[in-house]
Amino acid sequence: MSITVTTKEQMDLLTAVFLSLRATEEEAFIQADVLTEADLRGIHSHGLQRLPVLVKRIQNGLLKPNVDPEVTWTSQCVMSVDGKDGFGTAIAEKCLRTIAPFARKHGVAALSIRNTSHLGMLGYYCTHRAEEGLICIAFTSSEALVHPFGGAEALVGTNPIAIGFPCGPLPFVFDMATAVCSMGEVIASKHRGEKIPPGWAVDKDGNPTVDPEAALKGSLAPVGGPKGYGLGVCIGLLSGLLSGAEIGNAVLGTLDVEHRCTKGDMFLLLDPKAFPGGNSFESRVGDYLEVLRGCKPQMGFSHVAVAGDHGYAMREERLKDGIPHPEEVWHAAQRLVPFR
C-alpha cells in the first residue's frame, strides 16, 4: 500500500496544483520544494500530506496566492514584512534572499514576518542561507498545543528553532520543536493502534496519558520540562509578539482550514566573516562534527550522529530510488491536480 514516486513526479504534481490555484511560478516552485525537501528527509509530517489542507486554505481564501507583501525597513539590518495572508514559504525564502546582502554588509540582520501561511520545515531556509555562507537562526510559532511545565492546559506553541551553519560539503542544520514530540507522531500512533510513550502528553484534565486519543484532546509536554517550556515561551515572544503577530491561544490557522494564519516568524542572519572566527569557520565546524561522529557509542547505539546525518543520507537515497508515500496520500494529492 505504498507508492514510490520520483522527486520530479512529486514536484510536477505539486507545482501543477498550486499553479491551477493562481500561485505565481515562484510561489508554486518554492512551496512545492519545501514540501518535497521534507519528504526527501523522511519528515513526512511536513511533506506532501499537507497538500489537501493547503489547497483547502487557498480555496477558502485564507491563503492568498500572488499577493504583494508589505515590506518595512527600519534600518539596513532590519526588515519587517506583512505577508497579506500569502505563501509563508515563498515570502520567507524571497525576503531572506533580499536581506542576505545586508547581513553580509553589516555582519548581522533580522527579518520578521507576520500574516503568512505555515513555513513548513524550518530547516529549509537555514539550509539555503548556510549554502550561501550565512548562519541563520530561525524561530516560528504554532497553535498552542503544549502545556506549561506543571500546567494542565495547552497554552504554548510547539514553537521550533532551527539554526544553520555553513560547513563543507553540506551545511550543518539543527531543527527542533520545543515539545517532547509532535502532534503528528501522536496521530501516527493512533492510526497504528499503539499507545504513546509515558511523558509525551496529558489529557484534557492535565492527567498523564498514554492514550493517543486522550492526548489529542489534551496537550503535549514541553521537552526537558521547564527548559523546553521556557525556551518555547521565548520563541513565541520572538516570532509571534515581536513580528506583530499573535501568541498562545490567539495563534490560529497553521494547520486548520477555517482561520487566518496568525503566527509570526523571526530570522536572524550572521555572516561568519564579520567575526574573528570567520576565516576558518567552515572547516572548524566540519572538524568538530567529525569529532562528535567519532565518539565512542553507548551500549545499544551503533554510532554517534550529528543533526542532519540521517536526513541527508535518506535524501540521497530517495533522490536515487524515489520517495515512498502511503497510497492514500499520493492518491489524495493526485485528485487535486486539475484536468487540462
Add this chain to the structure above:
Amino acid sequence: MSITVTTKEQMDLLTAVFLSLRATEEEAFIQADVLTEADLRGIHSHGLQRLPVLVKRIQNGLLKPNVDPEVTWTSQCVMSVDGKDGFGTAIAEKCLRTIAPFARKHGVAALSIRNTSHLGMLGYYCTHRAEEGLICIAFTSSEALVHPFGGAEALVGTNPIAIGFPCGPLPFVFDMATAVCSMGEVIASKHRGEKIPPGWAVDKDGNPTVDPEAALKGSLAPVGGPKGYGLGVCIGLLSGLLSGAEIGNAVLGTLDVEHRCTKGDMFLLLDPKAFPGGNSFESRVGDYLEVLRGCKPQMGFSHVAVAGDHGYAMREERLKDGIPHPEEVWHAAQRLVPFR
C-alpha cells in the same frame, strides 16, 4: 551550620578581595555583583562559592585584572573583543553597554568575546539589557561535560543560552544549560550522600549510573536527548568558534585553576522598537506571562510559574532577610580578605 549575611556584607567582602588583587573598582564591583545576584536568586553554584577558584586563577596569572581588551568593529552592529584573559564579567557587561546604543540605532547588533574568564550567571547580562529596553540573547560555552546523544564520552559543553525581554515591572529572563543537570548538582548529591536520578549521567564507560562519584568521572546527559545535544552543539559553534575561541575538549579554564580560559561568548541584541510588535511589546509580554501563571495546574503542582518567578521572589526575600551560606563557604571567603 549556616551563616546569613546581608547583600552589603557580601558585596563589601567580594569587592575588598578583588581590589586587593589589583582589580579596578569597576571590575571588582561587576564581578562581585554577578556572584551576589546569583546567590540572591538561590543559584549558589554561580555565587560566592566560586570565589576561591577565582582568587586562585588570579594568583596563578590565568585571570588578569586591569587589562585593556582589544576591540574590533566590523560594522556599527558587530563588535568583537579579545579580552586578554581579563574578567569575563566586567568585559561582557561593559562591552554590552558600549554596543547597546548601536543596537538601538540599527535595531540589531552582535557582540562576540574570547579570552576572558567565566561569565557566571548568563541571565545577569540579559536582565540588565532588558531593563534598558533591549532583547538580549546570550550564548556561552563550558568545558566538555556532556555526552552526545548515544555517546559514551564528554564532548560537548553544558553550553547555556539565556534570553531576556523587557517587561514591566520586572524583565522576563530565561536561562538554561543544555545538559539535563549541572555538575554542581551532581557534586551536591555526592556531598549529601544521595544517589542522582536515573537519566542524569553515564559513567566513564558510557553506562547509565545513579552514583554521583561515577557520574563525576563520566558525563552528563543532554536535556531532551537529541534536542539538547543539537542545541548545545549549535551554542558551542556560535559562542566558541565564531568568536575565535575553542570548542569541545579544547575548552579549558572555566572552572579549573590551571588553564587559560578558552571558551567564547556571543550576545545578540534586538531593539523591540525596530519591529512591528515593538510599541505594545512590553505589555503584551506581561499579559502572556499572566496567562501562563493563570494556567490550571497539573495534579501535584500548586501553581504554574514562568522563568524567573522563583528567583525574583527569593531575591526580594534575601534582600530583606539576608543570604544564607554554609558556614564553610563564608569562612573560606573571609579568609581571602586581606588584612588592612
